Amino acid sequence: MIRPMLLAGALLAAPAPALAQRQAPPTPAPVDHVVAKLRDAALTDTLAYDIVEGLTTEVGQRLAGTEAEARARTWAVARLRALGFRNVHVEPYQMPVWVRGEETAEVIAPFPQRLKLVALGNSGATPAAGITAEVAIFRSYGDLANAPDGSLAGKIAYVGNAMQPTQDGSSYGANGVGRFVGPALAARKGALAVVIRSIGTDAHRNPHTGGTNWPAGQQPIPAAALSVSDAKLLERIADRGGPIRLHLTLTPHFTGQGESGNVVAEVPGRDPKAGIVLIGGHLDSWDLGTGAIDDGAGVAITTAAAKRLLDGPRPRRTIRVVWFGAEEPGGFGGREYARVHGRERHATAQESDFGADRVWRFEVNLPDAASSVTDRLQSALAPLGIGKGPGVGGDGTDVGPTIALGVGSVDLNQDGTRYFDTHHTPDDTLDRIDPAQLAQNVAAWTTMLAIVANAPEEIGPVAPRK
Amino acid sequence: MIRPMLLAGALLAAPAPALAQRQAPPTPAPVDHVVAKLRDAALTDTLAYDIVEGLTTEVGQRLAGTEAEARARTWAVARLRALGFRNVHVEPYQMPVWVRGEETAEVIAPFPQRLKLVALGNSGATPAAGITAEVAIFRSYGDLANAPDGSLAGKIAYVGNAMQPTQDGSSYGANGVGRFVGPALAARKGALAVVIRSIGTDAHRNPHTGGTNWPAGQQPIPAAALSVSDAKLLERIADRGGPIRLHLTLTPHFTGQGESGNVVAEVPGRDPKAGIVLIGGHLDSWDLGTGAIDDGAGVAITTAAAKRLLDGPRPRRTIRVVWFGAEEPGGFGGREYARVHGRERHATAQESDFGADRVWRFEVNLPDAASSVTDRLQSALAPLGIGKGPGVGGDGTDVGPTIALGVGSVDLNQDGTRYFDTHHTPDDTLDRIDPAQLAQNVAAWTTMLAIVANAPEEIGPVAPRK
DSSP states (O other): OHHHHHHHHHHHHSOOHHHHHHSOOOOOOOOOHHHHHHHHHHTTOOHHHHHHHHHHHHTOOOOTTSHHHHHHHHHHHHHHHHTTOEEEEEEEEEEEEEEOOOEEEEEEESSOEEEOEEEOBTOBOOOTTOEEEEEEEESSHHHHHTSOTTTTTTOEEEEOOOOOOOTTOHHHHHHHHHHHTHHHHHHHTTOSEEEEEOSOSOOSSOOOOOBOOOOTTOOOOBEEEEOHHHHHHHHHHHHTOSOOEEEEEEOOEEEEEEEEEEEEEEEOOSOGGGOEEEEEEEOOOOSSSOOIIIIIHHHHHHHHHHHHHHTSSOOSSOEEEEEESSOTTTOHHHHHHHHHHTTSOEEEEEEOOSOSSOEEEEEEEOOGGGHHHHHHHHHHHGGGTOEEOSSOOOOOTTTHHHHTTTOBEEEEEEOOTTHHHHTTSTTOSGGGOOHHHHHHHHHHHHHHHHHHTTOOSOOOOOOOOO | OHHHHHHHHHHHHSOOHHHHHHSOOOOOOOOOHHHHHHHHHHTTOOHHHHHHHHHHHHTOOOOTTSHHHHHHHHHHHHHHHHTTOEEEEEEEEEEEEEEOOOEEEEEEESSOEEEOEEEOBTOBOOOTTOEEEEEEEESSHHHHHTSOTTTTTTOEEEEOOOOOOOTTOHHHHHHHHHHHTHHHHHHHTTOSEEEEEOSOSOOSSOOOOOBOOOOTTOOOOBEEEEOHHHHHHHHHHHHTOSOOEEEEEEOOEEEEEEEEEEEEEEEOOSOGGGOEEEEEEEOOOOSSSOOIIIIIHHHHHHHHHHHHHHTSSOOSSOEEEEEESSOTTTOHHHHHHHHHHTTSOEEEEEEOOSOSSOEEEEEEEOOGGGHHHHHHHHHHHGGGTOEEOSSOOOOOTTTHHHHTTTOBEEEEEEOOTTHHHHTTSTTOSGGGOOHHHHHHHHHHHHHHHHHHTTOOSOOOOOOOOO
């Protein structure tokens, strides 16, 4: 069954006329009418919107390890119980908690200009009065990497990028390196502090936060993201030549260990031996917006889809919905889940954590014995405008540690074209969510659950993708 | 000449087939080839972009009466002299200076939520520690107006609106009342403070500032604008019923009298008796963005157009370009100009102060004896996609006091559809400017100047529009 599947994937990804002439067109698997009915009904779903509206309005930002995230767990438990889910509970754990402080920046010379920026998660701090230093301009991470060791002593490094929107989000990895490890690299070269151009695809005044990483033994230095608009301004000032002096104040700090937790809810299955279908998103958010697209939408979509199965005949497999905690600062909830539940049998694991725009593609990692499941997914998802992609499924920070144990996956890829316009910014609010696209997500997840949770095939372990 | 003009205007505004059948189609005035050549060359203008790029990069925000506005005047004089304009000088005056302080707001109950807001210009202040009070929700200015006197004692009033984009900007007046006089009205009804939904057409986290007005004898109360996104959040919280408590800190203050000034430059004309053609925009900006669309674009467009006339044969009439000061806090520069220059003969006065998007319409107020000028404008502007509108020209805070003395006007109306997405927000930056649309503006202004400044007709006084 592999060849026809690959062929169908190739046809969807890009026409291959020569190949199509040589082989008969694939015969789509028939769509079960119960699945089709569930799918089509979900296109008018309002529950997902209600959940994300409620979470953003009644809780708002939910920074990991803070009392706000704790309030969000309380809200989640009440909501999931009210919806009728079973076995609703919190699984708590400890994690280091980082909180934002003051964050201001001003170009002092050659032209006085206030700049908008936000500290990156895990950033170190300046003294309360700030620091003033010359800026070393690097238009890209590559330019920074080529700077001689020690050359940044006494300087604030600026690291640019040229991120552009991509439907599959691939530009995030390529440009995100400037945030993920740029500050640590600058620190090793002697920099006092780092300001990066936000990892974002807009040109507005909302800076994009996000975690940065320090290798063991590296003392964190102050690290912040300028809004893309402000980064472009700084580069225009640099274009005029001559030194740039920046005054920078950043006073975030770690408050010590704090409690986070995963909220778990279930749709019980008929056959405990068939394995759990794990779905979910993350409950925590960055502190700037209200966590609508990242990731209120994800918990809302997966919960609304599971609710449709909960309200019907009991599925073969248990569907476990997890609202993971503390994803943003480093995937604490996902690792904790795998530690606690990794020895339970899972059929598949997949998450929704790429906004609220429509699903355009699916990719799987399923054992050969279950390839007919993929055929049925392909037929049933096609009317939603979803084609099979060329890659192997298994994305996601939260389900990643579970998938790494050899669990299969059905990824429902959302359109990321506008995701990085507001990702990790103050602008991650309910206003970003299009109810029609959100409902299409629910329909896709409902379809997937109806097929996978009820599949008569054995869904055994897989080799995790590289 | 009035009937054909009106007919042509009606045809451009909306087809009127019955009328067209009854009358012969109007014969457009021929376009002078010198005018056409100037117009078409201006479509590749880069000077306007250079000016607004320079002003936003090398000066940035230019709050009226501050040292930043003074730096902007110095920048302007140097730039205008370097371009070869004559009689370049500053005309200074005094004005009361208002500056922003701290501005934070948090919903305390029922749900803790930080809100983004900015003080309105001329706002009063809370104590440094802020105030906490119950919010009285008014979804519109009309609802506020209907609240009984005294009913807001001890409360913070919230005033909403439902502003939508309009090409001609007409929704600004209709909804702007909530900002212009809403705070004063709430104060009269006893409110401690006022927060309005921003007068804006976006749903982002960039609040829109702008001046508010206090009648003589009214002590200013704290008055701020929530971002539209935050206003919608507050309304969603209100939808759930029950009291809302808000903690609000606003510490703006008046610093006393300060210096502002108008920067004046000229293209000398051949015939002093023919009257001055006054054009310009305002140099000051609000302090949140860098004043690109409001109104760096306006001074850039009009200056770039005048430069094209400066570089050609000396026009009949003197073209006077003014970069007005202190428009935002209350039109100080425009009043000062009329006070100093009102007795000089002006042929027409017009300004560019509605962003940087393309000119879509023109409207005039010219004496009957000069109606052929309007005909020539209509023919020459048509290839730029500009039609004659049904109204009477004479818009603008800066030229208003001069126009009120009986001076004619040729308004070049810009497309305002997206103007109020970022107007008066931190997002008023160079990124908002589309170079191609900016150049179309320069072409429109160049065309207007080539026709009006060289018109052989007498352009005498007019009755100002009502």
